[in-house]
Amino acid sequence: MSPPQLVVGVDIAAASFMAAWARPGHAPSTPQPFDQTPAGFASFQKQLATAGVAPDATLVVLEATGSYWVALAVELHSAGYRVAVANPAHVHNYAKSLPRRGKTDGLDARLLTQFGLERQLASWTPPPAVYHELRQRLVARDGLLTMRQQARNQLHALEQWPVRVAAVQQQMTAVIASLDEQVRTLEQAITAVLADGAWAASAAHLQSIPGLGMVTAAWLLVGTVNFTTCASAQAAANSAGLVPLERQSGTSIRGRPSIGHGGNGRVRTALYMATLSAARYNPVIKTFYTRLREAGKPAKVARCAAARKLLHLAFAVVTKAQDFDPSYQKTPVVSLG
Template sequence: MNKQDFKFFIGIDLSKRFFDVAIIDNDRTTSYVFENTRKGANAFIRLLKNQKIPLSNTLICMEHTGVYGKILITKLVEKQASFCVEMPIQITKSIGVVRGKSDRVDAKRIAIYASKNHKELELYRPMPEILEKVKILLKIRRKLVNTRADVNKYPNELELFSPELGKLAKRNLKKINKNLNDEINRIEAEIKKLVLSDDKLNKTVGLVTSVTGIGQITALHFTIFTNFFTRYDNPKQLACYSGVVPFEYTSGESIHRKSRVHPMANRTLKKHLHMSALAAINHDPDIRTYFLRKVEEGKNKMLIVNNVRNKLVHRICAVVKRQKPYVKTIS
């Protein structure tokens, strides 16, 4: 972010139907409410113009609320406004102990958060349309895969204790399973078509999947969550975001707990990295040798798997930075 001195700080609390706005001008704070529609977004921009609040020296901050922020974010990008979209827990933790809650108060707290931390905040960078499309399809695919798993969970358990009843359940779910499999295959074909239609995305996915153990779906998730690997300066930051970096937990002489990964991480990336690590252990000679050596040394297997996940993140970042596919070492 440019370390410019913003004169105005605006906090926005978004909900499905409305968004509350708090504007800090020196020590004065004013509050407004708009409909969360295109009409409301236009009214917000008009208000700033009428109040003589130029977007050029105004920082707008809002919480990440998924689809609820789409309309307003699109308008702010169109107007080339300086704004940031922060995770709610980041704002909540920075505020400290609070009493009471309302949308109006939350908007004011977000504005105060922006005014205090503006030099460290990262300005919003819009995601390319191709990534937005792939992101939607991946989300649909994930829901279909989860539905398929839920549908098959009961008959699989039933078959363990009553084979005949289990077969009956599976027979009646056969058509549903076929439809789910067909839809998943169709979505994956649509994703593949989108990847091939964009040179940059196709090249990035090709580089990432050159790392043994990383499949196309995992590569796409990394590309989307990092916005073409532009959100993180080094592999350690990305590894931390992916939930594979253990943190020390000690205090004085009385508290000495094992180092653990923090629960506040991207769980989707962590899950995909876990499956990739298991694949790498089976198919990458170097990683398999490393895994077996550590097992012989008596290391905890989950700790070793986590180390492999960390290695994969570093390899992914290396191939993207060098723009060259990963090459296995021949021993």
């Protein structure tokens, strides 16, 4: 794809956004405000048209902070603009490298413009409908599980007192029962989407891996958009934050490699929890995990390595469109006699 002829930086908020733009080799323009409404989006596109650059030659850079950016990104993508959704951590670190002191919406818009001019940013494409059908149910399920645990903790705390109000206990028990039912309903809906949705084939391949269940398969598909956002299994592991990072400098810093806190934490957690079962029932993961433990690796280190191995298996079965085969990598013994 040819370099953009115009780069637009957008700092977006709940009710409005600031935008600045520049051609390569030029300084960003004076930031201008627009409303976070359909009318504001139309006014923004009208203003961009005055630059005389076609939408497919214009790159609009936004930060993936919260969800305020989504409506504008979808609108611009539908209009033919190239949209890049930048990682806020990358932008933050880039800003620290510049000799600037102030922070305003206008300065941030200019910063994003400069960031887009200097970096080769990948174009963003809206995910398909099945992504939203799964992700919203998965996020809702996580929220309900958190509320259910809070209710259980409150009920447990009430039961420790010598004086117990039966009506309060009944209310808390009813709340827990209601949350149980809502979780079951969501899980049934997730199962139905995995079985009948656009990603049904991939979901079936993933769930053929022992230890990888419905929830983990759904999070993997959502976190990787059906493994279309990563070109390799290693890239998928990097995206999930499961690749150990070296920490060494000269003779003074020699820290242990660790996975850190970067990457998709929800996918990483799902895979880590899946290893609890996979290390017992998946022949590939069991052998791998056992070997690491026997070599003296701590349990958490071995589980993180097993989670990465599990992700490699998931990438393989989806990209090759075949079910898990535990004997796939085994080499037959050739007799020399």
